[in-house]
Amino acid sequence: MAGYRIGVTSELRRPDGSLLFGDIGLHRLVDAGLEWELMPAVDGDVPPVELVARYDAVLAVGHLHFPRELVAAAPRLRHVARFGAGYDGIDLDGLAAEGVVVTNTPTAVRRPLAVAALTLLLAQAHRLAENHRAAVEGRWADRGRYRGAGVVGRTVGILGFGAVGAELAELLLPLGVRVVASNRSGTSPRAAELGVVMVPTERLAAESDYVVVTAALTPSSHHLVDEAFLAAMRPTAHLVNVARGGVVDQVALTAALAEGRLAGAALDVLDPEPPAADDPLLTMPDVVVTPHALCWTADFTREVSADVVQALLDVAHGRRPEHVLNPGAWDRRRG
Structure with a gap:
């Protein structure tokens, strides 16, 4: 999968440069031939089109919004993977219509x-x-x-x-x-x-x-x-x-x-x-x-990390991931 690029939203890194959850297993992406990079911080809730358009997938650690008009203008994007269960701010139906798969990690x-x-x-x-x-x-x-x-x-x-x-x-x-x-x-x-x-x-x-x-x-x-x-x-x-x-x-x-x-x-x-x-x-x-972090235990980090990385690997390699929030997107998926 040479050239398949994944953007990781900036919330993964704290202001002091340390990682919010420590090692979440992103080396598995590199081992599978995928590329990833940390996205720059975004002003507001919606990332700019020119940023999203650089990626085949986005690992959304925080709660950026992904409206249909954004992904429609970013034809390279195939997958939005939520690190966690919530998906407010993501237009599931709109992204399904555009063929962009949205996943989350509810079991973890x-x-x-x-x-x-x-x-x-x-x-x-x-x-x-x-x-x-x-x-x-x-x-x-x-x-x-x-x-x-x-x-x-x-x-x-x-x-x-x-x-x-x-x-x-x-x-x-x-x-x-x-x-x-x-x-x-x-x-x-x-x-x-x-x-x-x-x-x-x-x-x-x-x-x-x-x-x-x-x-x-x-x-x-x-x-x-x-x-x-x-x-x-x-x-x-x-x-x-x-x-x-x-x-x-x-x-x-x-x-x-x-x-x-x-x-x-x-x-x-x-x-x-x-x-x-x-x-x-x-x-x-x-x-x-408490600061929207009470469930962030060691087992939470381990299991959510494993699930979200697996979802990224699955979509990149044409396998249907386990937790698809907008099933219609799979039949219309890009790429």
């Missing part, structure tokens, strides 16, 4: 992201942020003031019951919780296997002690957790978001927390990212915020 992400969600849920259940602050500020007399609700006998609502949601339910059920869930279709064979009750979104909001957001960000899920959803939640309930910041109306969430209409929140994702330095969510005592 599933367990680390579910464990990250469980970590944040347990942090809320034990009021970890408030107890941490009491300890580091020397307020040992406040021991017992921040007693958590725990999880036994509580109801956890999983908003967006796909692969990650099902994995989370499997982790939660042995802890003695009741799990309810909702998704776009309203049904799930996996839910039936696990004993998870599928309910409408409004019922999930009303019944849950903890709501965990695992829904993909799409036009229909943007601000799925809105003012009405938050108003339906119990004032003792907590919100956990490990999906995308845009699934939650952050202004409405901030107001609900500030006014005591919600007990707390734990957020690995925000809108925008990074947040403004004066964002009130960063200083609220009942809120835990």
Whole structure:
């Protein structure tokens, strides 16, 4: 495959020059006769056509947007490979029409992201942020003031019951919780296997002690957790978001927390990212915020790296990769 060139988006490298995830196995591409290079940083969400047009494939480590008009003007491009599961900002139908295959790594992400969600849920259940602050500020007399609700006998609502949601339910059920869930279709064979009750979104909001957001960000899920959803939640309930910041109306969430209409929140994702330095969510005592990286464990890096490199190799050599997000593109693929 001499001359097959892969561009790796600039997010792979930190400002200090080190690699964000360390070695992700790009030597496998070179060993297979492919070329790769780190793309320059891009201003804005959409890379310039003249940059994308240089490559047969793009390994998208961050969240650049790939609209149809971009790839239509870059006829060399065959493949956009996402390092991770999310694909918001990528026009799947448009790229399929142009014959550009889009892949992601959902299997590798599933367990680390579910464990990250469980970590944040347990942090809320034990009021970890408030107890941490009491300890580091020397307020040992406040021991017992921040007693958590725990999880036994509580109801956890999983908003967006796909692969990650099902994995989370499997982790939660042995802890003695009741799990309810909702998704776009309203049904799930996996839910039936696990004993998870599928309910409408409004019922999930009303019944849950903890709501965990695992829904993909799409036009229909943007601000799925809105003012009405938050108003339906119990004032003792907590919100956990490990999906995308845009699934939650952050202004409405901030107001609900500030006014005591919600007990707390734990957020690995925000809108925008990074947040403004004066964002009130960063200083609220009942809120835990992490920088969209909580699932980035050693096993996450190893498995996602292996899957994304394999997808790049497969497409380059004419093999259908395992996780194609726009199947119609395979029949129309370029090259």
